[in-house]
Amino acid sequence: MSDVTERLRHLRIPAMQAPMFLISGPEMVINACDAGVVGCFPAPNARTVETLDQWMADIKSANCANEKAAPWAVNLIVHPTYPRRDAELELVLKHKPPIVVTALGSPKHVVEQVHSYGGIVLADVVSPRFARKAVASGADGLILICVGAGGHTGYLSPFAFISEVRQWWDGLLVLGGGIGTGSAIHATQTMGADIAYLGTRFIPTAESLCQSEYKQMVADSHADDIVTSDAITGVKANWMRQSLVNGGYDPDDMPSQGSIDFASNGSDNKRWKDIWAAGQGVGASQSVSDVATIVRELESEYLASIERMPDLKNAILRG
Numbered sequence: 001m002s003d004v005t006e007r008l009r010h011l012r013i014p015a016m017q018a019p020m021f022l023i024s025g026p027e028m029v030i031n032a033c034d035a036g037v038v039g040c041f042p043a044p045n046a047r048t049v050e051t052l053d054q055w056m057a058d059i060k061s062a063n064c065a066n067e068k069a070a071p072w073a074v075n076l077i078v079h080p081t082y083p084r085r086d087a088e089l090e091l092v093l094k095h096k097p098p099i100v101v102t103a104l105g106s107p108k109h110v111v112e113q114v115h116s117y118g119g120i121v122l123a124d125v126v127s128p129r130f131a132r133k134a135v136a137s138g139a140d141g142l143i144l145i146c147v148g149a150g151g152h153t154g155y156l157s158p159f160a161f162i163s164e165v166r167q168w169w170d171g172l173l174v175l176g177g178g179i180g181t182g183s184a185i186h187a188t189q190t191m192g193a194d195i196a197y198l199g200t201r202f203i204p205t206a207e208s209l210c211q212s213e214y215k216q217m218v219a220d221s222h223a224d225d226i227v228t229s230d231a232i233t234g235v236k237a238n239w240m241r242q243s244l245v246n247g248g249y250d251p252d253d254m255p256s257q258g259s260i261d262f263a264s265n266g267s268d269n270k271r272w273k274d275i276w277a278a279g280q281g282v283g284a285s286q287s288v289s290d291v292a293t294i295v296r297e298l299e300s301e302y303l304a305s306i307e308r309m310p311d312l313k314n315a316i317l318r319g
Contacts, residue, residue, distance in 0.1 A: 004098045004120045005140070005172065008195065012036025013299050015185050017291070018176060018199035018272065019101060021045065021073035021151060022272050026055045026289060028207035033069040033112040035295035038195070040073035043088045052088065065085045071119040072251040073099035073122070078109050089113065101143065108137035124172060126154040128164045141172030143197055148178030150279030151201040152237045153228060163190045171236050179285030182301025200279040201298075204288045214276050217242060227251045232275050232297060234258040243276035 016038035017028065024041035032039030033245040039059075046052035056074065059159040063072050074097045076088055081105075089110055092100060095115045097126050103124040114121050115138075122141040124278060125132035146160045154161070158175055165173065175188040176197030201207065204215040217240055225241045230256045232239065244251045 001213040002118060002120055002140070004071055004118070007098070008038070008172070011038065011070050011180065011195070012295065013185060013302050014189060014195045015295075015298060016040060016073070017202050018120050018197045019073070020199050020203065022201055023208050023210045025207070025209045026058050028202065028205065028209075029059050029072055030289040031112040031207050032202070032295070033063055033072050033293045034066055036299075037067075037295055038073055038099065040075055040099070042075040042077075043091075043101075044077065044084070048067060049084065049087045049091070053091055053094075054209060056091055056097065060095050060097070060214050071098035073097055073101050075124075076104060076110065078102045078107060080105065082299055085109075090229055091121075093117070095098060098284035102134075106137050106140045107134055111138035120172075122172070127156065128161070130170070131165050133157045133172070135169060135171075141174060142169065143174040143176060144193070145197075146175065146177030148238070148280035149176050150203075150238050150282075151159070151277040152233070152235050153177070153279070155236070157218075158188070158193075166192045178280040180279070180281030182298040182303070183305040184281070185195050185298060185302050186305040198298075199312075200282050201294060202291060204279065205277050205294065206288070206290045210276075212288075214243075218278050218282055219285050219287050221278060225276060225296050226280050226282060231255040232258055234274075237277055238279055240276050240278050240282070243274075247275045249275075275303075 014312050017032040019040040019042040021042055025045055029039030029041050035200055043052055046055050059072050063069050085298045093113055096117055100114045100119055106121045107121050111121050120140040121293050122137035122143050124143045125131045125134050146158040146161055147154055154177055158177055165261045173193045174195045174197050175193035179196045179198050179200045188196040204218045223238050227239050230236045234257055240296055241251045
């Protein structure tokens, strides 16, 4: 067992702050780790490689300064058309993040190099087929993206996805998709996952990089306000209804599939900046807060859910 995997067994709650495009930055990651959950950000959020270098240095320094902090993670796009792929990997080797999350491609390109300094690789996957490929490529763990996830979403029920993957994989399993409460974090464990992956819950925070209007819209929205469409980025994603309206779209009559272009980072920035993503768990956010407060709330809900289990078991036995 690696040192990183062992540290993951001692999180304050079994949760990971998911990387969110144009939202997660150094402040969110540092405060998430200090609060006792894994903090993660997408490398493309740093506009330049030089900025990314500084971000990773700042996060590493803060993380090392707090011996009780949870491990931090960086999310890499590993698709071969992504222009900064190799430059970002060089910075990974320089700063040695304990966890590297790969997305939009096979992790094979990074596994050996991350393992060289003792880090682990978690592969973001949306189907059992991709899960098998990721494991075959050497991934240390899987992040199952299920229906209801914010931004680029999955299409499978977490019940079906976990059950099928657990038939052949007994390694680290992270679950994402519509998780916004401590009881939902507990539920991921009862289904067979190890760690919950929460993104939307951390959008309306002081540490978030997004506009204040975006944060407030998340706090004001509910599950009925989430629209799934591939018109914006070419890949199915979950968007807040009002942001689609504000962007000139009819949420009930969205255009056909948009173009997928990993090479044009600038155009992606504009699409995501103007149209705002959120997951089906958006209703868990009632106000704009901060990361530490949210983790405390999640912990309280998580423990309450665990404490409820003996009562349910006793009721079954009495029946």
